Amino acid sequence: MRSFTEIEQNRLAKLERLRERGEHPFPHRAERSHSISMATQYFSELSSDKDNNGENSIEMTLCGRLRSVRTMGKLAFAHIEDVSGRIQLLIRSDAIGKDRLKQFEADFDLGDFVQATGKLMETRTGEVTLDVSNFRMLAKSISPLPAAKEVDEEGDRKVYSAFDNVEARYRERYADLAVNPHVREIFRIRSGTISALRYFLDKRDFLEVETPVLQPIYGGAAARPFSTHHNQLHQDLFLRISFELYLKRLLVGGFERVYEIGRDFRNEGVSLTHNPEFTQLEFYWAYSDYEDVMMLTEQMVAFVAGEVCDDTLVSYQGHKLDFQPPWRRISLREALIEYSEIDYVNSSDDQLVSHCKSREIQIPSKATRGKLIEMLFSKCVEPHLIQPTFVYDYPRDISPLAKSKENDPNTVERFEVFVGGLELCNAFTELNDPIDQEQRFVDMGRDHNQESGEAHPLDLDYLKAMSYGMPPNGGFGMGIDRLVMLLTDQASIREVILFPHLRPKE
């Protein structure tokens, strides 16, 4: 049985009083003639019209949530807020009657959704205000919203007793959104980001597709999966860890440019930059290679930044990021030389191990040479890559789906993008030789075997698809959550995910 606080019990009593007067506390329908921003815009246009002799207002009906109330005896001021903005109401007893004003004061609370009819006017202080002739309840709020007070001051919203407890905000994101406009703005930018990506790719003849989330064999990345079960088919299934292997099957099928935006699931640790489910963009582009993909990547991200931030210059955690192409390009080998003075081409495996140890990097029991290089890179280079940077040409043994360089079989045509110290993108010239691919899977399975005692799944159907012939292509993956972090200046991935994963509260 739910228990109600004293405040909630008070509000339930008000709700009953509304009912007793015949006012429905939750009517089925609202009437609204204007959004709040439309109303204020209309008012300012009529006010600036010199031929219009003071006839600058019409009756209108606005809807929104009560965010402040100030009662003054025979009148009351209040603000209501809708998705477009906020406006002040003036409720006068000589307009609506003394009893009606009393009812407003007694039975309407902050957080209630209300409907108010009246004409717009300006108060002495020049604030556009609805002079209310009629109002009614649209939805009674039983529980008080967490933020106590806030107010607009010359465009700047000042918040008092802000609701900023991180845990409480994530657990009750609805309340967080209701009282923190800057949080709503993050998710508007997130939505705009995805729209802009779709627009950019659609304009270039990429076809948006959907591939299975439930997969009998997981692949395309090196993460541990979530597993589940189909009861009727008696089939164990995995939630996908990437889209890659299915999207490339579509190139076999004759599509030349495909992309997917969707959710990946990785059963790994959570951190400021990792959530168990996250949103990924992947595209595959026939008859292109990783250099073409680099060009498209910098154009695409700059386009998105321009769309949602109105600029390719973006503030991030005290840095000024510049997404304007061309971005810096540096090979993995050069980057390590520059930031750590290690040239792995001229280093033995033992020397790489000692480099790791001197930098307090913990080495897994069975680390390949490529893994050592990658760990050195993460430790020594990654934190320094603030401006958008392509790091290209990676060790073959940590890139089983990428094609080797023509003159260097131990290096693959692969790049990653780093911005603000975050890994943002991963892309390569895709391996399309089924014999080579099978050998890579086998090699990878052997390493995996020794590490964990489990065989890495061998996707025979994927090899079969590739055996029919896959055009040469460049492939690309980008973490959308991290891109949104960059575009909204957020240090935590949880701030850009509406309902981030939390342990159950008890």
Added chain:
RNA sequence: GGGCCGCUAGCUCAAUUGGCAGAGCAGGGGCCUUUUAAGCCCUUGGUUACAGGUUCGAGUCCUGUGCGGCUCACCA
């Protein structure tokens, strides 16, 4: 999973060497016709995350648990 830090009223936060658990806002009762954190008077509200322990006495010290934050590991 390891380490560090945190958890006090609906919200934001105080509480001296261990000594009566407080404020602002929100809530309730009043006054008030141009306020906008409105103001003024009065007022309700607490299992100090939870369970133990030390002590005459614990929000404060100790142990454990839960949840969170940061961080390390893991995550090509």
